[in-house]
Amino acid sequence: xxxxxxxxxxxxxxxxxxxxxxxxxxxxxxxxxxxxDRHQTFIEKGIRDIGLNIQKVLYTPFRFIxxxxxxxxxxxxxxxxxxxxxxxxxxINVLEAENxxxxxxxxxxxxxxxxxxxxxxxxxxxxxxxxxxxGDWYNTLTIDKGEKSGIKVGMVVITDSGLIGKxxxxxxxxxxxxxITTMDLNTKISVGVSSKDNxxxxxxxxxxxxxxELLVIDIIDDTPINIGDKVVTSGLSDVFPKGIIIxxxxxxxxxxxATSRRVRVTPATNFNSLRYVxxxxxxxxxx
Amino acid sequence: xxxxxxxxxxxxLLSIYQKTLHITPMFSIVALIxxxxxxxxxxxxxxxxxxxxxxxxxxLYTNTFPLNTLIxxxxxxxxxxxxxxxxxxxxxxxxxxxxxxxIYKLVTFVxxxxxxxxxxxxxxxxxxxLSIILTNTFFFIFIYIVFKEHKRKISRYGL
Numbered sequence: 001x002x003x004x005x006x007x008x009x010x011x012x013x014x015x016x017x018x019x020x021x022x023x024x025x026x027x028x029x030x031x032x033x034x035x036x037d038r039h040q041t042f043i044e045k046g047i048r049d050i051g052l053n054i055q056k057v058l059y060t061p062f063r064f065i066x067x068x069x070x071x072x073x074x075x076x077x078x079x080x081x082x083x084x085x086x087x088x089x090x091x092i093n094v095l096e097a098e099n100x101x102x103x104x105x106x107x108x109x110x111x112x113x114x115x116x117x118x119x120x121x122x123x124x125x126x127x128x129x130x131x132x133x134x135g136d137w138y139n140t141l142t143i144d145k146g147e148k149s150g151i152k153v154g155m156v157v158i159t160d161s162g163l164i165g166k167x168x169x170x171x172x173x174x175x176x177x178x179x180i181t182t183m184d185l186n187t188k189i190s191v192g193v194s195s196k197d198n199x200x201x202x203x204x205x206x207x208x209x210x211x212x213e214l215l216v217i218d219i220i221d222d223t224p225i226n227i228g229d230k231v232v233t234s235g236l237s238d239v240f241p242k243g244i245i246i247x248x249x250x251x252x253x254x255x256x257x258a259t260s261r262r263v264r265v266t267p268a269t270n271f272n273s274l275r276y277v278x279x280x281x282x283x284x285x286x287x
Numbered sequence: 288x289x290x291x292x293x294x295x296x297x298x299x300l301l302s303i304y305q306k307t308l309h310i311t312p313m314f315s316i317v318a319l320i321x322x323x324x325x326x327x328x329x330x331x332x333x334x335x336x337x338x339x340x341x342x343x344x345x346x347l348y349t350n351t352f353p354l355n356t357l358i359x360x361x362x363x364x365x366x367x368x369x370x371x372x373x374x375x376x377x378x379x380x381x382x383x384x385x386x387x388x389x390i391y392k393l394v395t396f397v398x399x400x401x402x403x404x405x406x407x408x409x410x411x412x413x414x415x416x417l418s419i420i421l422t423n424t425f426f427f428i429f430i431y432i433v434f435k436e437h438k439r440k441i442s443r444y445g446l
Contacts, residue, residue, distance in 0.1 A: 129303060275303070
């Protein structure tokens with residue numbers, strides 16, 4: 001009887017150990033999978049492409065209606081701009097000549113300084129958003145271009161308003177973009193805050209979901225920063241080219257230990273209505 | 288099953304407009320309740336369907352395999368247990384729907400905090416809870432009435 005009870009106790013111990021080990025392995029695997037480090041298998045990519053392409057077809061009528069509404073509002077805006085431009089037409093020839101001259105000078109200066117990692121160096125690939133990640137917490141979206149269009153993990157994604165994120169996963173015909181509004185604790189981007197004469201550097205890290213503002217931390221120098229100053233990618237990392245606008249400074253505060261400054265940034269892009277994006281195709285440096 | 292397929296694609300389609308329309312569709316999870324009402328006598332098929340729905344949800348929408356695969360299976364189990372205590376009517380369905388959505392949100396949050404993906408901040412849970420409840424309760428009522436789900440009798444010991 002006693003022996004039996006002891007045996008049961010030992011068995012129970014093993015069961016608990018196996019359960020704990022199982023949970024730890026599962027959490028480890030989930031961590032690897034959710035953080036985007038795991039590469040998709042051929043079958044996963046295939047299923048994903050089939051499913052998302054069916055969804056793309058179903059989405060076509062909605063996109064068509066949306067595009068028509070946008071076109072109508074754009075037409076109104078374009079007519080207004082046309083009237084304004086018509087008045088400035090005479091200055092265009094002079095500006096074109098000036099622009100050519102400036103381009104040449106810029107190229108020469110770049111060669112002289114061996115500058116790389118500039119926005120102009122990148123080939124651009126336009127794509128449509130076909131799915132926005134269902135859970136609010138992941139902050140990713142899916143675009144309709146993948147490996148077949150030359151998209152690779154790590155490529156930078158922008159809109160005409162500014163930076164929105166980077167590619168984290170690719171299948172043959174689709175790719176996932178992680179947005180900069182992610183609350184993922186591991187996402188950090190080197191940025192510059194540009195005032196009239198100076199630029200100061202910090203790290204874009206985090207998003208205030210309540211106030212809908214991005215956070216730039218670790219600004220250690222005393223360069224003056226004003227509300228309304230532009231925040232752009234610094235180009236100090238190899239991933240994000242220099243000069244992509246992120247937003248404007250909306251509040252300046254000191255960090256919890258008063259050792260550095262922290263600024264709140266109103267994003268330049270409206271993340272609520274992303275329908276078309278541009279992927280910057282270039283050499284991907286290992287981050 | 289048709290409920291699940293429609294809900295699944297609606298989740299994807301509406302995800303693009305969720306920020307502009309201030310809705311948070313989680314229709315695939317709501318559809319698990321209807322799937323149970325339809326297949327409660329064939330528990331093996333029901334759990335396989337939950338597992339498969341979670342797997343496809345992971346692959347297509349969240350890219351977090353096997354997070355949702357396992358959570359969908361857990362939700363299927365919870366739904367089957369809840370229907371041991373609740374009879375099938377609209378009000379009970381709404382209560383089960385709310386419980387399942389809150390459990391989904393809580394379990395996902397806890398796992399994402401545990402693996403260091405999210406900061407431990409309850410604001411993240413409360414942020415769009417109202418939108419989740421309203422959107423999905425409305426969807427539940429709509430499907431319940433349109434597909435006349437009240438006509439399905441649940442045997443409490445059917446599983």
